[in-house]
Amino acid sequence: MTMQSRPLAVPAIATTSMRIAGVGSAMPEHRFAQSAIAAALKDYWAEKLRKPELLDQVHDNARVDFRHLSFPMERYKEFASWG
Numbered sequence: 001m002t003m004q005s006r007p008l009a010v011p012a013i014a015t016t017s018m019r020i021a022g023v024g025s026a027m028p029e030h031r032f033a034q035s036a037i038a039a040a041l042k043d044y045w046a047e048k049l050r051k052p053e054l055l056d057q058v059h060d061n062a063r064v065d066f067r068h069l070s071f072p073m074e075r076y077k078e079f080a081s082w083g
Helices: 034-044 052-061 073-078
Strands: 030-033 066-069
Touching: 030 034, 034 052, 034 066, 034 073
Parallel strands: none
Antiparallel strands: 030 066
């Protein structure tokens, strides 16, 4: 038995003329070492982590030296949710 492929139905899309008005790049000003972020997370979740060394492993395996965050790291403790 062979399988036949059928083209997928693509809905019609209204086209409008668009143009790129400008481009740029930016990085958030809050830059932190990956190790500092891992340490802050371990401190914040201290009682909830059964194996805190696994958090270090995850961050080490990411092979990321620095991360840019939207807010200062201390401010994340104030958030009740990510939504």
